[in-house]
Amino acid sequence: MDDAQPITTLSGQIVQMGHLDGSLIERMRHEALTAPAPWKAEYGEFQSGGWWTTSLMNASGDAADVRIADGSARPTTLLQHMPATAGLLACLGLNYMWVRLARLEANAFLWEHRDYDELEQAERHRLHIPLQTNTSAFLVTGGTKVHMDGGRIWRLTPTYAHGVCNLLGPDRIHLIADVYTDDAYARLTKHAQEPTVDERLPTASEADLSEHLATARRLADLGYTAAAEQLLLRLFYSFAMPEGTAYDLIAGLHTALGDAEASKRWTAAKSTLLALAS
Structure with a gap:
C-alpha cells in the first residue's frame, strides 16, 4: 500500500462563484425534468450505475452524444426545448467545449477518478450549476467532502482525483459546462472563493x-x-x-x-x- 499521505486541503480544487436567481434555477430545473432528454449511461468504468447524462451543447449537435471531446460546441436539439437554460448559457457568453445535464440517482457513485487526460492540451475548466440536489449528495476531493448547494455556479478542477455520490436521493441533477479560458470566463471567476461549508474526512488508519x-x-x-x-x-x-x-x-x-x-x-x-x- 502506498505510504503517501492524502491531500487534506481543497487548494482551489473546488470553488463557489456567482449566485443565480432562484426563479431562473426553478425554471431550469423544470426544463431538466420535463424536456425529452435521451439520457445515456456512459463511462460505465467510472460508476456504480445510476449516473446518466445528456448533452445540451457539443460539436455534433446530438443530445445522445455524451462522451466529451474537444471542439466548438453548438446547441443540440434538446436545448431547443429548454429556453430558460439556453438563455442563461447565452448570457454567460462562455466559450463552451461541452454542456451536459448529469443525473445521479439515489445510492449511486462515481468512483475516484480524474478527467481531461484524454483531451488536447488546452486550458479548460468545468462549471457545475446544481438544479436539483440534496444534502446526502456530495463530492469528495482532497480528503474533503463538499455538498454543492443550489443557487450558484461552482467550478471543479477535475484533474485532481475526485468522486461523487448520492446516498439517499432524490436524484441529483447538475448542469455541467466544460469551457475554454477567455475573458468571459475570467470575469465570471473574478470573485471565486472556496466553499464556506465543507467537511474533512477522517484519515483511514x-x-x-x-x-x-x-x-x-x-x-x-x-x-x-x-x-x-x-x-x-x-x-x-x-x-x-x-x-x-x-x-x-x-x-x-x-x-x-x-x-x-x-x-x-x-x-x-x-x-x-x-x-x-x-
Missing part, C-alpha cells in the same frame, strides 16, 4: 482498512465478489486515504483470493481512472 478488507474478504468468500469490490470502492467517501487506495485494496483482495487476472484488471483500472503513467 491501518486498522480501519484491515477491518474493511476483512469484511470484503468474507463477502467474496460467500460469492458476493461485486459487493466486496463496491464496499472497498465506497471507502473513498468515508475516509481520507492516499490516492488510489481503494483500487489497491481491491487488487490485493483478488490476489489473496488467488485471482491474478482480476488483480491485474483492477491495477490497470487504477491507472486508467487516475490517469497514471503505466
Whole structure:
C-alpha cells in the first residue's frame, strides 16, 4: 500500500462563484425534468450505475452524444426545448467545449477518478450549476467532502482525483459546462472563493482498512465478489486515504483470493481512472 499521505486541503480544487436567481434555477430545473432528454449511461468504468447524462451543447449537435471531446460546441436539439437554460448559457457568453445535464440517482457513485487526460492540451475548466440536489449528495476531493448547494455556479478542477455520490436521493441533477479560458470566463471567476461549508474526512488508519478488507474478504468468500469490490470502492467517501487506495485494496483482495487476472484488471483500472503513467 502506498505510504503517501492524502491531500487534506481543497487548494482551489473546488470553488463557489456567482449566485443565480432562484426563479431562473426553478425554471431550469423544470426544463431538466420535463424536456425529452435521451439520457445515456456512459463511462460505465467510472460508476456504480445510476449516473446518466445528456448533452445540451457539443460539436455534433446530438443530445445522445455524451462522451466529451474537444471542439466548438453548438446547441443540440434538446436545448431547443429548454429556453430558460439556453438563455442563461447565452448570457454567460462562455466559450463552451461541452454542456451536459448529469443525473445521479439515489445510492449511486462515481468512483475516484480524474478527467481531461484524454483531451488536447488546452486550458479548460468545468462549471457545475446544481438544479436539483440534496444534502446526502456530495463530492469528495482532497480528503474533503463538499455538498454543492443550489443557487450558484461552482467550478471543479477535475484533474485532481475526485468522486461523487448520492446516498439517499432524490436524484441529483447538475448542469455541467466544460469551457475554454477567455475573458468571459475570467470575469465570471473574478470573485471565486472556496466553499464556506465543507467537511474533512477522517484519515483511514491501518486498522480501519484491515477491518474493511476483512469484511470484503468474507463477502467474496460467500460469492458476493461485486459487493466486496463496491464496499472497498465506497471507502473513498468515508475516509481520507492516499490516492488510489481503494483500487489497491481491491487488487490485493483478488490476489489473496488467488485471482491474478482480476488483480491485474483492477491495477490497470487504477491507472486508467487516475490517469497514471503505466
